[in-house]
Amino acid sequence: xxxxxxxPQTDTSIEExxxxxxxxxxxxxxxxxCAAASYLELKTSSAHLAMSNLPLVVLIPFVIALMLNxxxxxxxxxxxxxSRELRLLLSVLWVGGSFAGYxxxxxxxxxxxxxxxxxxxxxxWVEILFDHLPWWMYPTNLPxxxxxxxxxxxxxxxxxxxxITPLFWASAAGLGMMSIGVGVTAIxxxxxxxxxxxxxxxxxxxxxxxxxxxxxxxxxxxxxxRVFWIGFAIASFPLLWNIIEYFIPAFPRIPVWDAYWRPxxxxxxxxxxxxxFSYRLLPTVMGFTFLCDLNILFSIxxxxxxxxxxxxxxxxxxFSVGLAGQEANPTKIVxxxxxxxxxxxxxxxxxxxxxxxxxxxxxxRKGESGSTVFLSPRAALLTTAAGVTFMVFWLYAxxxxxxxxxxxxxxxxxxxxxxxxxLAASGFAYLFPKFGTTATSPNxxxxxxxxxxxxxxxxxxxxxxxxxGVVGWRLLSGWRLPxxxxxxxxxxxxxxxxxxxITLATLTGILVGACYTIHLCYEEGAAAFNAxxxxxxxxxxxxxxxxxxxxxxxxxxxxxIFVWLFGVGAAGAITLAQSRISWWPWHPIxxxxxxxxxxxxxxxxxxxxxxxxVIVLRLGGIGLxxxxxPCAYGLIVGFVFAVAVACTVDLIWFPDGGHYVHGY
Numbered sequence: 001x002x003x004x005x006x007x008p009q010t011d012t013s014i015e016e017x018x019x020x021x022x023x024x025x026x027x028x029x030x031x032x033x034c035a036a037a038s039y040l041e042l043k044t045s046s047a048h049l050a051m052s053n054l055p056l057v058v059l060i061p062f063v064i065a066l067m068l069n070x071x072x073x074x075x076x077x078x079x080x081x082x083s084r085e086l087r088l089l090l091s092v093l094w095v096g097g098s099f100a101g102y103x104x105x106x107x108x109x110x111x112x113x114x115x116x117x118x119x120x121x122x123x124x125w126v127e128i129l130f131d132h133l134p135w136w137m138y139p140t141n142l143p144x145x146x147x148x149x150x151x152x153x154x155x156x157x158x159x160x161x162x163x164i165t166p167l168f169w170a171s172a173a174g175l176g177m178m179s180i181g182v183g184v185t186a187i188x189x190x191x192x193x194x195x196x197x198x199x200x201x202x203x204x205x206x207x208x209x210x211x212x213x214x215x216x217x218x219x220x221x222x223x224x225x226r227v228f229w230i231g232f233a234i235a236s237f238p239l240l241w242n243i244i245e246y247f248i249p250a251f252p253r254i255p256v257w258d259a260y261w262r263p264x265x266x267x268x269x270x271x272x273x274x275x276x277f278s279y280r281l282l283p284t285v286m287g288f289t290f291l292c293d294l295n296i297l298f299s300i301x302x303x304x305x306x307x308x309x310x311x312x313x314x315x316x317x318x319f320s321v322g323l324a325g326q327e328a329n330p331t332k333i334v335x336x337x338x339x340x341x342x343x344x345x346x347x348x349x350x351x352x353x354x355x356x357x358x359x360x361x362x363x364x365r366k367g368e369s370g371s372t373v374f375l376s377p378r379a380a381l382l383t384t385a386a387g388v389t390f391m392v393f394w395l396y397a398x399x400x401x402x403x404x405x406x407x408x409x410x411x412x413x414x415x416x417x418x419x420x421x422x423l424a425a426s427g428f429a430y431l432f433p434k435f436g437t438t439a440t441s442p443n444x445x446x447x448x449x450x451x452x453x454x455x456x457x458x459x460x461x462x463x464x465x466x467x468x469g470v471v472g473w474r475l476l477s478g479w480r481l482p483x484x485x486x487x488x489x490x491x492x493x494x495x496x497x498x499x500x501x502i503t504l505a506t507l508t509g510i511l512v513g514a515c516y517t518i519h520l521c522y523e524e525g526a527a528a529f530n531a532x533x534x535x536x537x538x539x540x541x542x543x544x545x546x547x548x549x550x551x552x553x554x555x556x557x558x559x560x561i562f563v564w565l566f567g568v569g570a571a572g573a574i575t576l577a578q579s580r581i582s583w584w585p586w587h588p589i590x591x592x593x594x595x596x597x598x599x600x601x602x603x604x605x606x607x608x609x610x611x612x613x614v615i616v617l618r619l620g621g622i623g624l625x626x627x628x629x630p631c632a633y634g635l636i637v638g639f640v641f642a643v644a645v646a647c648t649v650d651l652i653w654f655p656d657g658g659h660y661v662h663g664y
Contacts, residue, residue: 022085023501026092027508033061033093034512037101042520042529046650046658047643050101052429053419053483054202056643056662058097059284062090063640066209070220073213083210087491088501090206094488095502096509098480099174105513106533107474109521112138112166114538117146128546132466134398137169137475149518152525163518169394170477171510176390177478178506182499183384184417185485186372189494191356192424192486201291201427203490205633222633231634232641235283239642239661243649246659256281257639259663260601279604280664287636288427289609291629294617296426297610299590304603307334307594321559325552328560334595335434336560339450340567341591342434346414347568348575348588349421373494388413399467401460407451408468416482422589423483428606430598433479453564456555469545474537477510601664 037057040046049057065086072080081089099105115133119125139145140162144153153159192198212221222228238254245251260280289297313319314330322328328336350357356371363370364377372380388409395405415433423431457465473479485502492498526534574591577584593599599606616628643662650658 018085022081022088023092026089027096027504029061029065029089030092030096030505030508031512033057034096034100034105034509035516037097038106038513038517038520040647040650040658041101041106042517042526042531042534043524044647044650044655044658045529045531045660046647047660047662048102048664049647049662050097050103051664053423053431053480054094054284054288054429054487055097055100055103056284056640057100057103058090058093059636059640060644060647061093062086062206063637064644065089066220066637067641069213070223073215074219080213083213084492086210086213087206091488091492091498092501092505094484095481095505096512098484099477099506099509099513101513102533103480104477104510105517106531107537108170108477109514109517110526110531110534110538111470111474111541113146113149113526115542116141117150118539118542123543123546125542125546128462128549129466129542132399132463132549133470134467137166137398139163139166149521150525150527152528153522156519156522159522160518163515167511167514170514171507173391173394174477174481174506174510175503176387176394177476178481178502179383179387180391180413181387181416181478181482181485182374182502183380183382183387184413184420184482185489186374186380187357187360187377187384188353188417188421189373189486189489190371191353192421193490195356196352198421198424199291199293199427200424200487200490201288202423202429203487204291204427205288205636206491208629209633209637222630225630225634227628228630228634228637231287231631232638233634235287235635235638236642239639239646242659242661243646246649246654257283259660280601281605281608282602283635283639285428285430285602285605286609287632287634287639288429289606290613290632292426292428292609293587294610294613295585296587296589297606297613298585299587300426300428300593300599301603301607301610303586303590303594304596304599308600310334311595321563322557323555323559326554326557328563333563336450336453336563337567337570338592338595339434340564340569341571341588341594342415342418342567343564344568344571345575345588345592346418348572349418373489374496374499376496395467395471398471399463400471401464404451404460404464404468411450412479416479418592420483420486422592424486426589428593428602430596430602431483431593432596432598434592450564452554453557453560456553456557458553458555460553462549465549466545469541469548472541474533474541478506481506598664 034057037049037055041048041050047056049055049060065081069081069086097103115125115129115138119130135141142159142162145159145162148154148156148159193200209220209222235257238256242253245253258280311330311334314333319333320327320329321333360371360377360380362368363372364381367376367378369376371377374380375383391409392402392405395408396402400408412433419431419433423429452460488498488502521529521534571588571591574586575588578587613625616625620627646659646661
């Protein structure tokens with residue numbers, strides 16, 4: 001039995017009391033889950049629940065609420081939630097959960113406290129960095145703030161005033177990013193849904209699972225599908241079986257869903273020696289991408305193999321490009337190429353939407369409405385402009401020169417725009433922004449070779465180098481939020497009141513995620529957690545910045561510019577071929593993800609889904625595909641349920657030493 005293809009509800013006639021209640025419930029669940037993400041990552045080491053554009057920190061409470069609501073609808077229908085209320089809960093969790101755990105909170109906290117604590121004569125941070133760091137965004141230098149963070153505090157309440165300023169500026173940056181994200185979604189959403197017909201797999205699954213809850217009584221439709229339960233069993237059984245090993249260490253385990261970076265076992269050996277051929281199988285990736293178009297799936301795994309062969313060949317012969325003393329190795333070459341591909345696809349996407357954008361511009365000038373969601377056309381443009389202006393001056397205050405701050409924001413949002421679009425097309429939740437290679441910064445959001453290959457770094461000050469190195473994915477709040485917003489619109493509709501909900505969820509996610517992580521570290525001592533986000537990552541970040549400041553400066557590099565322009569041309573060629581040649585098998589998203597590490601991790605999952613979907617369509621056509629879709633839903637729900645059970649077992653019986661069940 002197949003599930004009905006649900007569409008977003010547009011009926012907003014919810015009683016005021018009911019609406020306030022469900023909003024309060026949603027934010028209460030958000031608070032608990034944001035705290036749980038940090039606790040399970042740091043304290044029990046059970047899982048990284050926040051590592052994607054739709055993380056398990058969002059899916060676990062949604063699946064639990066879904067299952068509880070099934071029972072309530074059957075036995076106590078007056079207490080159950082409607083379909084729209086379940087989607088509202090998911091939307092609040094999705095927005096606020098973008099800041100939880102490893103997605104941002106634990107990364108940001110580790111970045112904030114590391115400079116003063118780890119500075120030493122050996123690393124020369126005081127000499128190289130301290131005069132140039134933007135201290136206004138760091139904790140106040142009160143006695144014990146950093147030391148007791150790592151070693152534990154007897155009275156943490158005395159140290160909280162030091163965190164008021166960094167929490168304020170992190171929240172301000174998050175709201176700035178949110179403003180741009182809301183504006184971009186408002187402008188482009190109708191283009192993507194009405195004209196380009198993107199499928200939104202990440203939203204389609206919860207829409208289907210929440211269908212049927214508006215009836216007076218009875219079981220939810222998805223429970224009546226045997227195919228759903230087959231998928232549920234396939235995904236949940238291995239993890240539930242492995243729980244026995246927690247209590248009986250010699251008990252045989254089923255490692256099929258093990259994390260990619262599991263510290264021991266056969267997969268760890270493969271990662272160490274055959275990294276390009278290593279993989280992990282992830283049911284959530286399989287479930288969501290089953291709803292993706294075949295040519296996208298084929299493009300992702302096939303072009304990944306092509307890219308792996310090219311990168312291996314370049315590494316084998318020691319190929320490099322660039323002027324003497326500033327050569328780019330194969331890793332940097334593919335970064336330059338990938339960034340060029342991204343820019344080419346962004347230009348094409350904007351060109352494709354030119355009629356829609358022209359219409360919005362005319363409506364904004366006349367004060368009309370009609371072609372945007374969330375906001376009116378004029379408000380959407382003003383909100384986007386305000387967010388961009390704030391972020392440019394926020395970066396300028398961090399030490400980035402004004403022209404580079406503006407260029408950084410433009411490149412940043414070009415990449416985010418493409419992720420928003422292709423996430424809606426593919427359902428592959430591990431699509432992340434591209435910012436080129438990292439010649440002058442150890443993180444992918446700093447000053448990359450994209451601007452500096454044109455100008456060089458000779459004229460850049462140390463303050464600008466340090467500022468652009470610090471403001472990266474570990475510190476900047478809000479960069480994971482925009483890809484969620486088009487899906488939120490699909491779930492709860494385009495009404496303008498949704499923007500208030502997004503704003504509140506953004507602030508809640510930032511403050512709860514960061515504050516609980518800080519509390520946990522002062523309570524236990526961050527050094528006791530042995531967490532990469534708190535210990536190794538910040539040291540690597542600041543060591544990299546120090547190295548970049550002291551190394552010889554670069555000059556404009558025509559060879560690197562050629563590689564970047566080649567990427568732009570390749571994107572244009574593959575997009576043109578797709579639009580003009582009917583049999584052309586490759587989608588541009590495959591070229592964009594050719595060298596992505598998340599694709600390397602999940603390539604096997606994507607290949608299996610592609611093969612399964614080909615077989616289904618060949619054997620039974622679209623009818624059999626529709627009957628098979630509940631199996632994909634079952635894979636997602638079953639895996640999420642099993643991870644929740646495993647984490648609960650760790651919380652109860654193994655609070656100080658959990659069993660890692662989910663991560664990369």
